[in-house]
Amino acid sequence: MDDNVFQSRTDLTSLREAVQAINNEVKKIIVGQEEMVRLIITALLTDGHVLLEGVPGVAKTLTAKLVAKSVAVDFSRVQFTPDLMPSDVLGTPVFNPKEARFDFKKGPVFSNIVLVDEINRAPAKTQSALLEIMEERQATVDGKTYPMAQPFMVLATQNPVEQEGTYRLPEAQLDRFLFKIVVPYPDET
Template sequence: MSEAQKPLLEPQAVMEAAAKLRTLLLEVKKVIVGQDLMLERMLVALLARGHVLIEGVPGLAKTLAIKTLAEAIGASFKRIQFTPDLVPADLLGTRIYNPKEATFEVELGPIFANLILADEINRAPAKIQSALLEAMQERQVTIGHQTYRLPDPFLVLATQNPIESEGTYFLPEAQVDRFMFKVWLDYPAFYEEMTVVERVSSKFEPVEVVLSGDELRELQAMADRVHVHPAVTEYAVRLTRATRDPGEVGLAQLKKYISYGGSPRASVNLILGAKALAIVRGREYALPEDVRDLAPEVLRHRIIPSYEALADEVRLEEVLQKIIAATPLPKVHLGDPYREARPSVESPSA
């Protein structure tokens, strides 16, 4: 079914969906203080069926946030602590010989859960990273000659520590590219940290299930039907292309600092994320601002700096922010979403 043939979402239904997501967010915030950006991106990834890589120093509640979210949606949750001696069978499962029946039986691994916490994912060797690729991209696992579908929904939330290099491995680019978002966490503000200390020194409020698996699948289906104007798609593609050739947005001087930019998967994730973010924000249509807001998390792990950038101590985040600022935001005129004609777009120069 083409975009023009899809039935438009009812604004009232979208507002009710946004209210459910706010309730979910408030439930998670019974435990988690601050970290609003991370929590919003986790909700967007849930709706868009994406995966999230969270990077931050120890002690910023990365693991606790993921575990609390799983409790609030009543999903099956498994935590996998990645270590250098882990083997694929520890993650996916393996075939076990049954001498009584003289047959092999399959013992499924911990990856068969709705939410997977891949804790300190950069401690896993190449064999584990390759085993994760099929699970994250195809949502299936092959053990022996059999292929097993993973549960629906399925979401990998991975954490890594940026300040420790002992016993760690760089994630291969093919692995990193499978993550929809890469979220950087910073230290909490003063009063947020005060609240953290008070909560930990007492007792956390119990987290209640506020969203069922069926409701989550309904919200995912709703996100699929969010209307995206062609100008919004064009903006997402221009952003991604500018990471490959900044000269397209008048920043030719930055090209020497970039070896590789975002792939078409980045453009796809910008649009899928924008559709999910529109539901979170209570709209049945995506705006260019949704794409712009998600651009840092979608693009930062897909840009590979050059040796010249390392030599000149150029921060990749600064390059990315310049590209986002230089890419013109289209002016989309939405009009009445119930008219037969689709919304029109004004020229960026208008």
């Protein structure tokens, strides 16, 4: 077999350069969280989702925004709260009086990178709205299926379960994350 053929098929120089460019862009603002950034980029390249767990103030949300900006894809954020409904996440049919019909108004999950902030603050019914989206890359609303954008990644943040007002995530949902990253405070160095 010709070595040049194999080399041309496995040359990852441009991929490595793109990943390094993303890293460099994020490092301009985020200091001391290299492992978190590396794993988020890995998940993006492997079509996975990431659960970031840590106390408030360790740059979970900011990192998600910066990665999306560095990759130049659509980004949206959903703040999960106890009163959030599945339709607030997925979208809802809205009546169009001119056409005398319902048109689907897409929710915030219809972006390339979706930040679900404090996922464990919403009740199970709202959390379950993410199951089909994360597994099948589609959402079904009123019997109609809508595909997600490509690339598609959910970056979810959660506070430690010991904090007041949090719900434990069900196993079926945890299984949809490629990585669960426990985000510590950065080192003093």
